[in-house]
Amino acid sequence: MIPLVSLVLLTWNALEYTRITIESVRRFTTSPCELIIVDNGSDAPTVDYLRTLNDATVIYNPENRGFAGGCNQGIAASHGRYVMLLNNDVVVTEHWLEDMVAAAQRDVEIGIVGPRSNKVAGVQQLDAGYQTIEEMHRFSAQRRAAFHGRGTLLDRVIGFCMLIDRRVIDAIGGLDENFGTGNFEDDDYCMRTRLAGYKIWMADDVFIHHYGHRTFAAAKIDYAATMERNWGIFAAKYGLDPVNRGGYQIAHVLARPFDPLRHRVSLERYASSALAELPPRRTGRLHSVLPDESAWQPLTAFIRRYAKAFSADDPVDLVIWDRAGLGGAAVQRRIERLIEREGISSDRTGEIFVSEAGEPPHAAELPLGEALVGPAAGGADRLLRASRGELRGWLTTLKDGGQAADIE
Template identity: 40%
Template sequence: MKGKTSIVMLTYNELHLTKTCIDSIKQHTRSDQYELIVVDNASSDGTKEYIRELEDVVFIDNEKNQGFAKGCNQGAKRATGDSILFINNDTIVTENWLSPLKEALFASERIGMVGPVSNYVSGPQLVHPSYTDVKELPAFAKEYTAARKGQRTYVHRLVGFCLLVKRKLIKDVGFFDERFGYGSFEDDDLCLRSLLKGYQLQIVHDSFVHHHGHATFHANQETNISTLFAENRLRFLDKWGIDLNLIAPHPYFAALLPKDAVCVLDMGCGAGATGLELINRQSVDMYGVEADALKAEIAKAYYKEVIEAKADEYPWSEKETFFDAIIFSDVLEHMSDPWELIAQAHASLKPGGVIICCLPNMMHAEVLLPLMTGDFTYQDAGILDRTHMRFFTPKTMSALFPEHLFDLVNTQPINVQIDQNVQLFFDEVARVGEALGFQTKALSDHVTLYQLLIVARKKGSSPMG
């Protein structure tokens, strides 16, 4: 493990919280492990006087509020440690909080930032503690972290309330972007820039830090949290055109992937959220194909290889009988010839390898009922997404996987319920159709089927289960 950590703390009033936070750092951190740098953004409640009286503290006294990003940058520029920890003053650290963070940070050259779990934080760092009073915090944190020793989760985003960063990353990526002013999204921005440089981010589950939440914002009567969040979100979207909060894995694919699959191709991988979930679940080498240049670059932080291309441009011949699994996530309906794409994918699968795909159903009532009245209007999203080139029914979905090439080993419906009267209408249509000799019995079920998950296995022996 590396040496000293520079702890950078911003303060703006809320003296009682600052005192509690600093006391907890002193109690639970060896003095030779860290230096404390406090940046005060023009407090008026005695905070400045309190900090000046502390020994072994580097104090940066701002005459006016410089905001979170600039204040953190001021502190980071004074840091001398191998790592820099940005921490809010409305936090309480707990026993053995720093060591697991540093162990995770320096476990690999690829890891650039890590963060603890907490009671008050957005995203997967959030846990739901049993304590209701901070007096119960030490006992909870000790039991919780002991049960999760060494547990780590790779992520695309860490929250800046307590963020440990390699000094090398700051040199490579740069400081916080000061356009975000008082705060919000400057941490998302730093995470994204780090990913684009190839750094990885981890949640450290055996480090717990209590967070009161938004104390500095509440102390600043001139700042409206909702307005600030909305404005900075627009700044982030204007800069990047992507929202890290919306990068989410496909909710079903991880459970369908064989647990002994090693080489996996993710067609239309986006920023790599699905692959990241798989990496966190099992030892797997992820390969990706993504047409969006920014998303492809983000995915490269975790994937073994990502090709920036459309799905039908992938060089299949270079990966003959190579993959244990190929994932088509909302891809096939966008292709002019999905049947040819499946045939090419078949050649790239090892014997016994699987294709996992998700296909929209044209027979869902939201499409079928308007079609019966002559309405077939494309939409910005959904089954009638205007970018869809091919349309499928449950029967034609299965036909994508010829019986002489594949065994269908799993099909899972994703149903979206419909209005009761619409359901009754289609039930009656099915009944009348059957009475007239038409094969309409399945219609009642098909009109609620929104998407179908399919797992098709390439014929041939394989050790995979």
């Protein structure tokens, strides 16, 4: 049986390429997987697009936490036997994921697998010569047929598409966030993987198209300056030549023992908050706390009225805080079935999020435009019994600049 893979995709604007990446993942991924998207403070167009994704867990950061920071949030939220770190400027190809998992399983000591590509540093790069994406897919299929099951052990692979065994994450943790927006954090992760006793494999039969540096370009980041800065961090960490000469030897580094205090990056600070990140509130936000199983039934009538009152175009959402331990996916499935029994498609209603982590808000602490629904509202529970018309009126009042904290 193919194990679950968690796909962790970072976004930071560059919407055109984000769409292309996600569409290719949907088209060519047949293995069991979960898609986790970490948005690093993108502008409204990207956030609006991410809101439409019903098949992904999306973590919204109010600011850019860097490549390593965003990846660490995604890793902390993941459940898969393997974690795939994927850039938002790639086009994946047929059989890509199952072939990379197969490569990881060929040897118990393999901890990381990377593919071949058209634009990537080092030996992973191929001079493919195609001119269109259609030609690229034909090239990829021909290469898979010619090199199926073949590959090479390397000292490192590049993090644009990197499959990581959960055992590696357990041993060395996450990426080093000292590398900021990116560059050499993948070298560092591979170095720590090798120090922990795992091997790194390049799969010759998997080809991924990489547009390259699109997030850097969208953010107007000086790529060369970032490379130079981060080489200094990397070199100092492992005692390498402070002058970046385009390559480095690691035999003397690997001769040292793995030191958990130096070589492990803890993910604990993300463990309690990874799924608590919510998208920015638009106009209105309703919160409901589900303290135990018995509270579900009283909430169902409100969810039905909410689904009928608001469409996907309305600037409102409902956050259900799962304190019953039912599991976010299980609660989401309950909501979808409940709404569908009303004859409404779940993707056409007002947005509903389920949060398993973080602390739900208290009624007295809610900002303007947000309200608490249910027993946790502390007696101010009129919204739980509000009609569809009253809910519409609540949102209209907010749009008009009123407080609308309660329904009389």
